[in-house]
Amino acid sequence: MAFEPPQRLLRALGDRTEWLGHLPETVREAVDRRKLDVERLVAPGGRSSVVLLVRQADGTPAALKLAPPSAAPALEHAALTAWNGWGAVRLADGDDGLLMERLHPEVSLRSLPEAKALLEAAGTVRRLWIEPPAGHGFETVAARTARQAAAMTSPAGEPLVAAALAAREELVAAPGEVRLLHGNFRQGKVLAGDRAPWLAVGPEPVVGEPAYDLARLVRDRVEDLVASSSGASAVRRRLTRLADALEVDRDRLHGWTLFRAVESGTRALAEDRRAEAELTLEFASWL
Template sequence: MTRELAPPARLTEAGRAEAADWLAGLPGLVAATLDRWELTPERVAAPGGRASMTVLVRRADGGRAALKICAPWHPAAREEAALRRWDGLGAVRALRCDPAAGALLLERLRGETSLRSLPEAKALLEAVSVVRRLWVEPGGPPGGTGGGEHPFPTVEEWTAERAARLRDGELAAAEAEPLVAEALALRDALLADEPERLLLHGDFRQGAVLASDAERAPWLAVGPEPVVGERSYDLARLVRDRLHDLVASPGAAAITRRRLTRLADSVELPAERLRGWALFRAVESAGRAWSAGRPAEAEALLEFAAWL
């Protein structure tokens, strides 16, 4: 059997209590998948994410690829469905999937180089160029257009449990209560008047767009949390990119509002809808960071939300 590979520290530290057994069995699961798919490991991608482990591998034919093992709360089948739907247009390609094992075999990108390596203005331009390609109808054949059945939750369904946890969480009982109340009210209002239902990346940010050697595009998106809803929801996560740099900048509030306006104008979206989703997503993320014992991150997110 292929030698076992240890999960990166970031995934282990972020592991949920209910996933302790999965984390303990992850090295064995990785090794078994490598053997079954005849893959030769090169190294574990680090620092990695909080919901998956990625191993850079060689296939039996010598081709390079990346084996991603998804955590139980990040279904591999749903990610594969989104990648198949995009069929390489703006996103990494899926080569193989085993939903039961949470395993995805992906084309290899240059994981050490994301849009965060570019100057901010250039990075935002490239990010918008990539994300616009991902906004397609959720159903239909790979790479095509049209409606039809699909396996993706709507933004309303995806955010319902998160909104409930935010409403009942520690932030709602603390000094952040006014921001929590505003975030929840904005979510309700935005969902009551949703203008479109497109397939969205769901977690789109500069760090989720990697350099590619593929001839079809220099930058490709990875790691989707695919949902169906309006474009403003997808763009909202991008508004707070490089948050630590923003927090340290003089005039951070004005910079943030200008960035929001530029992003909305770049894809002809109402700035108020983008502001609403950006605020909700920041406050909701702050609630999760606080519950996970990351108070500094939570405070930065709340400060960002206050600028909006």
């Protein structure tokens, strides 16, 4: 089977991993072992994995996801196993890549009007917040954000960085309830399905309080918010609506939204993604 990695993945990983060099062979072995028929590659795809739409030997449609060790596919496997299809894509086989039920990759919550998308997103993420399984190996929110905080340096956003770091210190000093979280939940990570209308994909699982998980959703469609003359007030209304709808403390959601936005913005600056950084840091300045 001829296979070429998608350009988006090549640009994201560059020459930082040997995994790309072995990817055609990895795909071939994963497909042959399961006796899959490959229909097509999902393009443009993600920045840390490839997804192939396939059919199993009995004709059942499925999706095969392959990711490098740096993307922690074993933790994604563990989270999907814990959810067992409740609010998330169902895992069929995870021994060699992740074989999952087929969703509709071209239809995410971003295809809906904003108000409807936020409503559906809230209903989906609530299902994911379960008790972490016994003996789990998931990172904690405190540990993940400590690593991120250590890398947050940016003269361009110095006051914001200081405010974000202070917010994080206050939040981790008095942690909230502990749940299994998606870790990167946003509208683009919720796809249309047949078994359920909407299902989450692509978790970067972590354990901690739900406010951390919800914070990334507050920032969704940031380009539309920044382009609007009422962007700042729209953000505050969105934050309040999500906090109320999901019974999350508004102040804690505000703090995690600030930290995650500034962390994302400073990381984008460090990686010379200036347009993305400017949007994200402007959003953070409204909080």
